[in-house]
Amino acid sequence: MSYLNYKVAQVPTGLRKVFFINWPLVLLITAVSCIGFLMLYSVAGGKIETWAEPQMYRFAVGMVIMLGLAFVPMWFWRGISVSAYVVCFLLLIAVDLFGAIGMGAQRWIDIGPIRVQPSELMKIAQVLLLAAYYDWLDLKKVSRPLWVLIPVIIILAPTALVLMQPDLGTSIMLITGGGIVMFVAGVSLWYFAAVIGAAVGAVYAVLHSRGTDWQLLKDYQFRRIDTFLDPTADPLGAGYNIIQSQIALGSGGWSGRGFMQGTQSRLNFLPEKHTDFIFTVLSEEFGFIGAFSLLSLYMLIIGFCLYSALSNKDRFASLITIGISATFFLYFAINMATVMGLLPAKGSPLPLVSYGGTSLMILMLGFGLVQSAHVHRPR
Amino acid sequence: MKKSQREIVDSNRKITRRGLLLAGIQIGTVTTLALKMRSMQLDHAEEYRTLADGNSIKIRLLPPSRGLILDRTGLIVAGNEQNYRVTLTREEAGGDVEPVLQRLAQLIPISDARMTELRDEFSKRSAITTIVLADRLTWEEFSTIAVNAPSLPGVTPESALSRAYPRAGDLAHVMGYVGPVSDYDLSRIEDPDPVLRLPDFQLGKIGVEGRLEEVLRGKAGARRVEVNSMGREMRQLSRQEGEQGATVQLTVDAALQNYAAQRLGQESAAAVVIDCRTGELVSICSSPSFDPNKFVRGISTKDYRGLMDHDHRPLADKTVQGVYPPGSTFKMVTLLAGLEAGVINSGSRFFCPGYTELGGRRFHCWSRGGHGSVDAVKSLQESCDVYFYELAQRVGIDRMAIMARKLGIGVKHDLPMSAVSEGIAPDRAWKEARYGQAWQIGDSLNASIGQGYVLASPLQLAVMTARISSGRQIDPQLIRSIDGVKKLPEDFPPLDISEASLKVARAGMDAVMNSARGTARKARIEREEWRMVGKTGTSQVRNITAAERARGVISNDQLPWERRDHALFVCYAPYDAPRYAVSVVVEHGGGGSTVAAPIARDIMLFALNGGLPPLDAVPSNQRAEMEERHNAMQLYTPEAPRPGRSRA
Structure with a gap:
């Protein structure tokens, strides 16, 4: 249903498509990004040129890309799904090779002026391929073991490459994002129950192996788990960040200290305050009201995507929309959970708010697909 | 694949069901986040506020x-x-x-x-x-x-x-x-x-x-x-x-280093003392020096300018970074190349009339009158240039370059110091690559006496001397131990040079110091158990034109400092059981035998004696001068802090 309450029998063509773009979604995305600009301005100590301005330019470019993609018909995405996945896969291999030759973990490739991070692109490409796969697959076969194995390989192959980078956070996102598409496509719940059960069992086994002679992790890895469970155990390392992040977040109270008044972030207690920890700055300066509002905006975006997906009769289109909105969901849920100390992972940006071009571009690309699906839904 | 209407409806139903389930999970997650937020920001806000405002960790x-x-x-x-x-x-x-x-x-x-x-x-x-x-x-x-x-x-x-x-x-x-x-x-x-x-x-x-x-x-x-x-x-x-x-x-001995620095005085010079058995650099001294404490405290612009503008370049480490034409100290390389290639033996003689003529150009010997008939030992003893001109034409530059590298010249020695130079052991390929020109026979003649393209650092000259004396492929060492763990190599492989050839070179170096007509006889050590052998070098930093030669070459004293010859000397001692090899380069110092050799001898004596050189080890007519010099020196007293007593 178009919000214009304007019924047409056919999919719109040409410039008329502009009326069928999911404008409320565009508005929500812009609103969240504006919160991001405000926070970047505040974190830079009232300077616009440090982070806010470059971020605005990137957002403008991203916006153009998103609106442009909205005009691309669905058959095109279906057509390129396999090749997009293969290209991303090859790029991932290339990055792993570069990483092996160069020093340390390199996650990106420079192609001319553009810096490509294949693991991020893969999040989208994987959703595309899985959606195309389930669109093609007979519904009756969805839960048969062999037909479950194929998407599992589609998900695990790039995950393995990303793990080699090594980038545990992105690997988990790839698995979860792919898993959600499989879930929505109707794969039997027993499979998911089995996987979750096995994972819980594995964690249990690992934790209980400590100190025995069949210990499954290295001592330092156990110490990292300790740090997560009790951040004060490692005050120098990750624990420090979490303690400071929690102090900043909690001290915001109901309405916060006011714009540009956050002391914790300004006093440099917080690391990475313009990227991964920007949510704490927001929480400190705008309190529960600010933090909860951002969370609500995010949920509205998810809601609009979900509504668009469920009202879409094209199976491919709705799977894409759900897959991408799930990826978006994972981004902010993981980031927020991390800064609040609910998750041990680190190094994930707050989508549309954190400073940084790569994740912003990937998200806008994803939303472009969502818009394309929305515009070209069968009526 | 064509789908029936029914299939599509089924599929959509399934997606809707699962989609709503997913939405439920997401709402659950977000609720957890919101509850945590509430707990931190509303229920515990005061605690966090206290942590943030009053006392922070x-x-x-x-x-x-x-x-x-x-x-x-x-x-x-x-x-x-x-x-x-x-x-x-x-x-x-x-x-x-x-x-x-x-x-x-x-x-x-x-x-x-x-x-x-x-x-x-x-x-x-x-x-x-x-x-x-x-x-x-x-x-x-x-x-x-x-x-x-x-x-x-x-x-x-x-x-x-x-x-x-x-x-x-x-x-x-x-x-x-x-x-x-x-x-x-x-x-x-x-x-x-x-x-x-x-x-x-x-x-x-x-x-x-x-x-x-x-x-x-x-x-x-x-x-x-x-x-x-x-x-x-x-x-x-x-x-x-x-x-x-x-x-x-x-590996450096601070007392010896101190003595070497004092002995070099204000000359722009470098001295390297290497242990012939272990490769340890017992002293590696570049003069003049600077006070590193000033850099630690942040050196004033004025002091820094003073160091930068000083024409003796105190900041440069002349021992490893400075490269010089090695002059006659390179003659051992040429000689060994000739002996090893078999183009001469120790008895082969060349006649020196004072010059060699080649392609219409005269290559002069330092002795205008010539040395007459010269054999291998005499060639070093009297440092006859013509002998090496003749030899160079028979050996060829490539074999000389290989020998130079075997002896450590034109090779980068791995030391934990800044800007260690590789020097140059030129050969045909090098000149082709560097200048795009073919090698000329005249280049070989220049190279044979350590002039022309050849460049070596004082460190390389010391390594060369240590290798000749020991017959082993000594690599210089600077770190003795780290936290008590010894870092010195156990042993060095033998050099790929026959002992017979090395003996000839060593005998030549002995003649330089200890025979009646040796060029460095004045700088000899008189104690037989410390008998020192060596080779002088005086390398030109300018070309002597035919016109100048016609007028008579101006003596060094009358030239401005920066155009005077470099004085070089390499030596080792004791002759029969080599312990230390020393190289000394005095920039623009004049003659190797008169300037560099006595310095090298004194440093060698200090190393061998483990303290001030005994006066009776030098020729009697130099003892008074030496004593006076010692009195003028301000040497460190041995009471320097040791780890046990240090505040650190």
Whole structure:
């Protein structure tokens, strides 16, 4: 249903498509990004040129890309799904090779002026391929073991490459994002129950192996788990960040200290305050009201995507929309959970708010697909 | 694949069901997040607010104490000393540093220039950066500030360890120095240690300090402290000690190094003493030197200019970095190349009329009258150039270059020092690559007497001499041990040169010093058990034109300093059981035999004697002069700090 309450029998063509773009979604995305600009301005100590301005330019470019993609018909995405996945896969291999030759973990490739991070692109490409796969697959076969194995390989192959980078956070996102598409496509719940059960069992086994002679992790890895469970155990390392992040977040109270008044972030207690920890700055300066509002905006975006997906009769289109909105969901849920100390992972940006071009571009690309699906839904 | 209407409906139903299930899970997750938010921001806000406002927990890094550098006898040549200083953070001073600075200036002397510098720095750096206001305060000044601390918000008096080099300039080139960490340093280091960002943390810049930085630095410890909103420490919550940097023991003997530096005096010169058996560099001295302590404290522009503009280039390490035409000291290379190639044997003779004519050009011998009939030993003894011109035409440059590399010239020796030169052992391929020109026979003639394209560092000349004396492929060593773990190689492989050829070269070097007509006879050692052998070298830094030669070559004394010849000397002793090899290069010093050889001899004597050279070891007519020289020297007394007694 178009919000214009304007019924047409056919999919719109040409410039008329502009009326069928999911404008409320565009508005929500812009609103969240504006919160991001405000926070970047505040974190830079009232300077616009440090982070806010470059971020605005990137957002403008991203916006153009998103609106442009909205005009691309669905058959095109279906057509390129396999090749997009293969290209991303090859790029991932290339990055792993570069990483092996160069020093340390390199996650990106420079192609001319553009810096490509294949693991991020893969999040989208994987959703595309899985959606195309389930669109093609007979519904009756969805839960048969062999037909479950194929998407599992589609998900695990790039995950393995990303793990080699090594980038545990992105690997988990790839698995979860792919898993959600499989879930929505109707794969039997027993499979998911089995996987979750096995994972819980594995964690249990690992934790209980400590100190025995069949210990499954290295001592330092156990110490990292300790740090997560009790951040004060490692005050120098990750624990420090979490303690400071929690102090900043909690001290915001109901309405916060006011714009540009956050002391914790300004006093440099917080690391990475313009990227991964920007949510704490927001929480400190705008309190529960600010933090909860951002969370609500995010949920509205998810809601609009979900509504668009469920009202879409094209199976491919709705799977894409759900897959991408799930990826978006994972981004902010993981980031927020991390800064609040609910998750041990680190190094994930707050989508549309954190400073940084790569994740912003990937998200806008994803939303472009969502818009394309929305515009070209069968009526 | 065509789908039936029914299939589509089924599929959509399934998606809707699962989609709503997913939405449920997502709402559940977000609810958890929101509840956590509520719990932190509403229920526990007061606690966090207290933590944030009143007392905050800060991590203060404890800089590790930098590893000591010892000489081979265990004397500290780079240690740490207490340094009292005050730092200021603008944020903690309430944003405006001016009143604080003014008040501070009444307590301790701060020059106006320094004030301007500080204001500038505060305006440029971020408010939370800690900046050092004053350094190296006396105890009185320090305690005055500590007492007045309440009226100086943001000012922290603190004591830190700072690098000190008790031997001042003696080992400056070997050890290098530490200095404040610059942005450039940080940009070069991947994932820099957070301790590098501490105010005034010192980082090894050059020399051993620079190259062994990671070893010497140690690991930072940390204290968790509670500070109030003024930034003042309320109490310490926990303390985690760091690890001291490793103690590095050099092969250098500080006493010998000191003597060598004094003996070189104000000459622009270099001396290298290498152990012929172990390759240890017992002394590696470049003169004039500089005081590395000045760099640690931040050298003044004036002092720095003084060092930069000095025509003797005190900052350059002439021992490894300086390369010179080796002159006649290279003749052992040519001779050994000839003997090994079989184009001559020890008895082969060439006639020297005072010059060689080649393609219409005359190549002169240093002796205008000529040396008559010359054999291998005599060629070195009297340093006859014509012998080597003849030899060079028969051996060819490529075999000479191979021999030079075997002996360590034109090879980069791996030492933890800055800018170690490779020198040049030229051959046809080299000239083709470098100049795009074909090798000329005249180039070979120049090379045969260590002129032309040949360039060697004093280190390489010492290595060459050590290799000739021992017949082993000695590699120079500078690090004796790290934290007590020995770093010296067990043994060196034999050189790929026959013992018979080496014997000829050694006999020639013996004749240079100990025969009646030897060029360096004056610089001989008179004690038979220390019998020293060597080779002089005098290398031209200018071309003598035919016109000049016609007028008569101007003697060195009448030339401006920078156009005079370099004086070189290489030697080893004792002859029958080689212990040390020494090379000395005096830039623009004049003759190798008159200038470089006596210096090398004295240094050798000090090394062999383990103390001041005994007067009876030098020819009797030089003893008075030597005694006078010793009296004029200001040598370090052996009572230097040792690790046990040091404050560090």
